[in-house]
Amino acid sequence: MQPDLSAKSLKVTSLISVGQHPKSGRARRAEQDARAVELGLTLSDDQLEMLHVGSGDKTVMRSYLGMGLPKMTLLKQGDRGDAVPVLCDYLATHAPDILLTGVRAESGEASGMLPFLLAEKLGWPLVSRIAEIGEVNDGVAEVLQALPRGQRRAIKVRLPFVASVDNAAAEPRQSAFGPGQRAGINDMPVAGGDDVVRSGWEESPARKKPKRLKVVKAKTAADRFKAATAKASGGGGKVLKKESPAEQAQAVLDLLIEEGVVR
Amino acid sequence: MSDLIRRDPRTEWIARNRLHPLHGEALFSTSGHPVGDVRGPSGLLRKNPHGVGFIGPNGIKRIDRLAIQLGESGPQGGQRRGAKAAVEVQLPLVTVESPDFYVVAVLDMVGGRLTGHDKDVLGQGHKLVAATEGKGAVVAVTFGDSKEEGFDKAGVDRLIQFRGEQYDGYSPEQRVTALEAVERELDPEYWLFPDSIAGGQELGCRLAARLGERPATQAWQVDAFTSLCRGGSQRIDISRETPRLLLLGEECADQIDETRHEAVVIELASVPASLSRIEDCGAVDVDPSQVPLGEAEFILSAGNGIHDWDQFHQAAETLRATEGASRVAVDDGFMPRHRQVGATGTWVTARVYVAVGISGAIQHMQGIGQCDKVVAINSDAGCDMVKRADLSVIGDSQQILAELIRLVESRQQGGAEDAA
Amino acid sequence: MILDGLLPVLISVALALLAIGALRRISLWRAGQPESVNIIAGLMAVPRRYMVDLHHVVERDKYMSNTHVATAGGFVLSMVLIILVHLVGLDNSLLAWALLASTALMFIGAVFVYKRRQNPPSRLSKGAWMRLPKSLLSFAATFFIVTLPAAGLLPVNFGGWVLALVLMAGIVLGLGELLFGMGWGGPMKHAFAGALHLAFHRRAERFGGGRSTGLKPVNLTAKILGVSKPSDFKWNQLLGFDACVQCGRCEAVCPAFAAGQPLNPKKLIQDMVVGLAGGSDANYAGSAYPGKDVGNAKGGPTQVITEGLVSPETLWSCTTCRACVEECPMVIEHVDAIVDMRRFLTLEKGDTPNKGAETLENLIATDNPNGFAPASRMNWAADQNLRVMADVKDVDVLFWVSDGAFDMRSQRILRAFVKLLKAANVDFAVLGDEERDSGDVARRLGDDATFQSLAKRNIETLSKYRFNRIVTTDPHAFHVLKNEYKDFYPDGQAPEYEVFHHTTFINELVKASALKLDMYKGGTVTYHDPCYLGRYNGEYDSPRELLAELGIELAEMERSGFRSRCCGGGGGAPITDIPGERRIADMRMEDAVATGAELVAVGCQQCTAMLEGVVEPRPEIKDIAEIVVESLIEEVH
């Protein structure tokens, strides 16, 4: 779906955050936010505003800017600040037609609440987990929402709206070092309260979640029987060598059915 | 039900196939003997010590020597065929009359049925009820038509079902309005949602924003006082006071399986209609074979061991699988480049990956590192793909695929007849 | 003779045109970026560089080297004498005799040029180059004839109008090609540009047997990073392009070209010439980029190269194997140019193809190209009981493990090498989780920002510890540590260690009898020279000596040593993965199979991966460390 020309005059704001690499924990361009910027760029390359609230890690901000925007807005706030009131204030005066966010942050609480809070406070509709924005006509946008298994749902939503961008959206373009280094960061200090609730929390490195044991309780004879005969999970895979092709195919099919991919 | 003895060829051959996952059950339903008993070459009945026993609640293997649970008292041997394999044990019914408070669980109900995650959430509901003073009831809230018959056994004391076309499809605004009505009428002690992509997370967040609650999200260890929540990128745990609204991770609590509950339906007085600014225009049917590899859940992947490409495509279509390929298949021009799996192709995250005629070169393996179940169809039992696979069938890919296509087709037809 | 009056005029005009053309050409080069050179010393060095260094390369083709000596020598001598005899008018029969001799020499040379052109190999360009032998012949012949009277061999007024006209035509043709053409972009331009290129070469270290293979750093604060337009090259790079003789030796050895990927180094250099002079490639008469037509490329000094002149896939097809550079008689630096242009694509356009972007992001976020947890770098050695630098602080040998640590196949090589180190009681340690990717891939993919960041952080780590030597099994890390890190040491500091490739190091151990080895017992073995060990660092002998120590007589591939054909794994080529008709690794495996070898010995984990990626049946592939370990006689203590 190609956005039509009228879409080009849309005002789009993409919110960006400081992401985190899942393996190294190093700060980086967040995957979903980068997709939100990518989507914004395809919708309106000259009217896209990139907005961040926080301390504005320089390398991360520059890696977003390397996607080709000449500048961005940084609402400068301490690390413990609450971004929502600050954003609401800002967006009330700089209202875009479309506000794009990620689904969940990559660090900290990662509650996924931010788009919902903004939509609620601004009184705008919100569409979650979108993959694409198509045509925008007469103040109504056609949006494709990502569903599990690569499926999609078509949705129409009235402008202005908030949308959270799913991992199924188009991959973000590569960040180029040179332009990222030269782009401008308009920083505006803002007065926002600290996130007081959070200060009472305790953070620790993630613990391994215990695997649920398959325990058998007295229920039905069949259940016990099944448990007693089940192949212990783990260990090497099963290899069927001598069976006939039909039997082998049946074994494969049984696994596919058990896994729920063939219905 | 007639007592005619019917032959079930499939069960019979599964019973002959010791390696079949359902072998045990099949053997049981055909012979009536537990798998522990094997007819030896001399015709003697032998005990297989590995085949007996089960894991008890404390994780220790037990052998039920009294065989009380095996229903030995029931009809013997062949007569059991066709009959229901086991007698249902009647679980004790738990009733809550005029509860002092409610714990409301809003469920995903994918396809109109409780998901595992839903059951975990209901289990958590009961844990919270138990930890709170007074008598509490767990209320399940569902949207749309349900096919579920097991609400009682999943721990549902009360049930609120919002039905009607205003709740169909993507209708988050109307659903939140409905939940607000629940809030007004029941004033729940806790609101519980599965933190899932099937709708739970979205609805939970919406309601939290509406009610001004700060939810616990990705919570995976919750009691009445503290909740342990998984943070960003799965790298931290946040320990915090348990709030009133919780979005719960999978396996947050044990499911209810020892009691039955009333599942009394509650009707709400009235739910106002919400102003809808979102219009659901329906699902866009995406051909599974066209799903981007990175998003696919089930991949049938072809390598140098495929000789009949039409058959391969047919197999993918019949199985409704997304097509993948090894680099050799791509280089040789049989598959497009964007279907290549591996180091220089796509790193896939499919739950099930079926590799047909792929040897399992390290560059290919890199691409399937995150796959849950791998099936290998290969003529070489010694190749690396077989070492990695959870299930391998050794033989000619063409023959096996042909059988697979036949089986799936006959299954689909059978399914259609069943439905008819 | 009638020509007597005309000849000086013609010569003067031709010389004047040459001068004007030359100045114009020089002004084209000067559109490039400044780079300081030592003009006097450079010019003084030309004869030596020509006679020694250039001929060292040309000599690989004996036919051509003799031909070139005769033709070029004859021409230079003739030209000097023509000026003296026919322009200045020195009436000295000795000079005239000398001129006769030199034109004769040139004529003989030109005859051989002519013969070569009768049935030229496909790597040679046609077009104007087919005309050159004729022009050379007519120049030599006509000046021979017009000099006869001056030598007193013919009467001054011999011949008539007809002969005069014929001679006249020959002279115009000869002077036109050789003098006018030299300044105005004809084939003879190579002589003029070539001489100056030798004088002002950007890597003067290469002359006199030196080696200079490290890439030059990018100034990351510059207005534009990398080369977008021809004028972004250094002026002497532009000059270098102009020196190309279109001999196509680079084309003949280029693995990407042979694999049918859209790259031909000769065409690339010619496109650079089109770019610096402005125009189109319509006159190019050599092999095209495979799969692309000639005639559509247009460019100019200030036009973006990748928008119409050279397509990005061409630049990304290169494996940076340096085979072209090694073969080029004009000492042109293809790899520098290609990487310069890649730098623009990556750093300015953010357009690294295929897995390139992902690899670079991983390098930035995890210090390894596949995004593994940096804290798992030492997992491979859990059972190896290795000493870590952070604990020991001071050792003799630092073993640089490289990203092979994350790869199961490469781990076998690492373990083999560790076993040898232990067997020889070497005092060594590793950096452990403190090590980072060397930056090689980032740099070849054009991301000098990431390379520099990795290099600087690695240098910081290295500087914390004391050791005498670094040894690594990875030729890419070896090259980068040895040749490229020195540009990034803080001011006033320099690396204080030597860097060794493991084959060199093991060879030393064996020579010092620190390792007891049995004879090799397998079948025929061939050895594949890794580009970054061989051509980049000149190490051809140690691996061979080492294999010989095991009693292995190598069945050498036709292309081995400095002519070794790349496995396809360098320069990030497997990451950018530009499609061709064949895979480079398959061709290399064919080379190996042709020797009848059952085992291909290599000295690089990347080569191992590439060659093992070839579908079976094929010979086995083993790193030299693995082969040596198999023959190790373990002492019982």
Ligand SMILES: Cc1cc2nc3c(=O)[nH]c(=O)nc-3n(C[C@H](O)[C@H](O)[C@H](O)COP(=O)(O)OP(=O)(O)OC[C@H]3O[C@@H](n4cnc5c(N)ncnc54)[C@H](O)[C@@H]3O)c2cc1C
């Ligand atoms: C830098 C680099 C990057 C690479 N990137 C990738 C990548 O991203 N993805 C990738 O896949 N490869 C990649 N490769 C190539 C990889 O190394 C292997 O060459 C390739 O994966 C082999 O493909 P294959 O398994 O289909 O073929 P083969 O290795 O030829 O295997 C064919 C298999 O089919 C079996 N077979 C044959 N006939 C039949 C039959 N009738 N029925 C059943 N089985 C049969 C054989 O037993 C064998 O196991 C890369 C290689 C390199 C060097």
Ligand code: SF4
């Ligand atoms: S670049 Fe060098 S090797 Fe290639 S054609 Fe030109 S002169 Fe010959």
Ligand code: SF4
């Ligand atoms: S470096 Fe190698 S691949 Fe690149 S152009 Fe030269 S010969 Fe070709």
